[in-house]
Amino acid sequence: MASENIITSIDIGTSKIRTLVWSFASEKSRDFHVLWVGVSNSYAIRKGNILDMEEFKSNLDSSLEEAEKMSGEQVTGVNLSFNSSSFDVVTSKGIIAVSGDEISSEDIDRVLEMARNGVDLPNREILKVVPEYFIVDLEEGVKNPIWMSARKLEVIANIFSMNKNILGNMKKAVADVGIEVYDIYPNLLASAEGVLTKRQKELWVVCIDIGASTTGITVYEEGVLKFSSVIPIGWDSVTNDIALWARTSIDVAENLKINHSALWLEEGVDKEVEIPLNEIIQSEEGSITNLYLSQIVSARYEEILYFISAELKKAWRDGMLPEGAILVGWAVKQQWLVEVAKKILRLPVFIGLPVEKEALSETSISDPVFAWVVGNLILWNRYSYGGSPLNINFGWILESIKKVFKKILP
Numbered sequence: 001m002a003s004e005n006i007i008t009s010i011d012i013g014t015s016k017i018r019t020l021v022w023s024f025a026s027e028k029s030r031d032f033h034v035l036w037v038g039v040s041n042s043y044a045i046r047k048g049n050i051l052d053m054e055e056f057k058s059n060l061d062s063s064l065e066e067a068e069k070m071s072g073e074q075v076t077g078v079n080l081s082f083n084s085s086s087f088d089v090v091t092s093k094g095i096i097a098v099s100g101d102e103i104s105s106e107d108i109d110r111v112l113e114m115a116r117n118g119v120d121l122p123n124r125e126i127l128k129v130v131p132e133y134f135i136v137d138l139e140e141g142v143k144n145p146i147w148m149s150a151r152k153l154e155v156i157a158n159i160f161s162m163n164k165n166i167l168g169n170m171k172k173a174v175a176d177v178g179i180e181v182y183d184i185y186p187n188l189l190a191s192a193e194g195v196l197t198k199r200q201k202e203l204w205v206v207c208i209d210i211g212a213s214t215t216g217i218t219v220y221e222e223g224v225l226k227f228s229s230v231i232p233i234g235w236d237s238v239t240n241d242i243a244l245w246a247r248t249s250i251d252v253a254e255n256l257k258i259n260h261s262a263l264w265l266e267e268g269v270d271k272e273v274e275i276p277l278n279e280i281i282q283s284e285e286g287s288i289t290n291l292y293l294s295q296i297v298s299a300r301y302e303e304i305l306y307f308i309s310a311e312l313k314k315a316w317r318d319g320m321l322p323e324g325a326i327l328v329g330w331a332v333k334q335q336w337l338v339e340v341a342k343k344i345l346r347l348p349v350f351i352g353l354p355v356e357k358e359a360l361s362e363t364s365i366s367d368p369v370f371a372w373v374v375g376n377l378i379l380w381n382r383y384s385y386g387g388s389p390l391n392i393n394f395g396w397i398l399e400s401i402k403k404v405f406k407k408i409l410p
């Protein structure tokens with residue numbers, strides 16, 4: 001670490017690389033300051049895979065250079081976050097005899113290690129072992145067994161893993177730009193931790209992270225992760241469909257998707273009105289009607305939502321989550337997506353904002369695209385900081401993010 005109190009988190013997405021540099025004054029301090037939140041283009045990643053090593057390194061290098069320049073800190077290591085279609089989760093069980101009269105943190109580490117060793121995952125690297133629940137002697141469903149009197153400790157844990165070569169390439173690229181990887185957090189976990197409240201996690205809830213080429217799904221109940229999955233499809237496929245069917249470029253298609261794709265749901269949209277493509281990019285020819293555009297867009301949006309619904313069926317939670325679906329990611333800027341999602345998922349649907357949202361009102365960070373930021377800090381505290389009694393005060397973090405945003409926005 002460059003300085004003991006500087007942490008850098010990076011979300012490597014298909015469309016954007018988002019970098020956050022933050023500092024904290026001392027081990028137990030609540031005084032967190034976000035020094036830089038940067039967003040740069042990502043041209044060489046799809047579904048969490050590197051398509052072009054040199055291009056990826058150059059994108060990463062420029063986002064880190066910018067972060068160093070703007071934060072005034074040298075970045076030597078990062079906590080990485082990304083979604084990958086190669087993520088997989090299996091459930092495993094660990095059992096140990098408790099070493100003393102009470103369960104210590106070493107016992108918890110040992111039982112989790114046993115769960116980790118209980119799975120044989122050739123050509124895969126384990127990223128995280130997330131306990132679902134503990135069994136203390138014969139009592140099931142214990143969430144935190146520390147200091148409980150017991151003779152036997154068992155755990156049922158979710159083992160997150162990914163393809164070793166894909167991860168190896170990612171680590172190699174980061175090492176080649178002179179940076180160390182401190183820890184890796186699956187983006188779907190970070191986003192869910194960043195937006196779901198304790199209450200939502202107690203009841204059944206699903207967090208859906210809709211990206212450019214991946215969709216991450218995490219289901220929680222009784223405060224613990226019950227199901228997770230990454231679908232290798234995202235909202236870029238909507239852009240590709242528009243480009244294909246309207247016979248236009250990707251840039252025009254992206255513009256049509258973001259600025260013109262009103263669905264049937266919106267009142268007052270004249271379906272026969274033609275959108276001339278040269279109004280978007282001068283050299284383009286032809287036009288597309290609102291009706292045709294909305295047909296292309298809604299077909300693909302609905303299809304992706306049906307895929308999500310099929311995943312929820314696997315968790316036996318199709319249409320049956322009392323706290324509903326919480327959407328995050330850049331694409332949820334399309335407000336009507338909530339209405340389409342309600343119809344297809346048959347659930348209450350809300351846009352997810354980072355927790356403690358009262359501290360954020362009307363600022364750029366009160367934004368579903370930055371869900372992972374807060375989640376990254378929570379996971380860093382839980383895994384890399386050894387779950388020490390560091391008392392993260394999210395009001396502080398979000399306030400300081402807000403200040404940085406005020407500085408960097410025009």
Ligand SMILES: Nc1ncnc2c1ncn2[C@@H]1O[C@H](COP(=O)(O)OP(=O)(O)OP(=O)(O)O)[C@@H](O)[C@H]1O
Pocket residue numbers: 012013014015016047048083210211212213214215234235236237239254257258329330331332333334369
């Ligand atoms: N206003 C908008 N309306 C609809 N879609 C949008 C809007 N703004 C961005 N998008 C879409 O959101 C997607 C990018 O989302 P995001 O930045 O969360 O993905 P990512 O993290 O880069 O990708 P991934 O997680 O899949 O690797 C793109 O498909 C983009 O076209």
Ligand SMILES: [Mg+2]
Pocket residue numbers: 012013014083187210211212
């Ligand atoms: Mg993403």
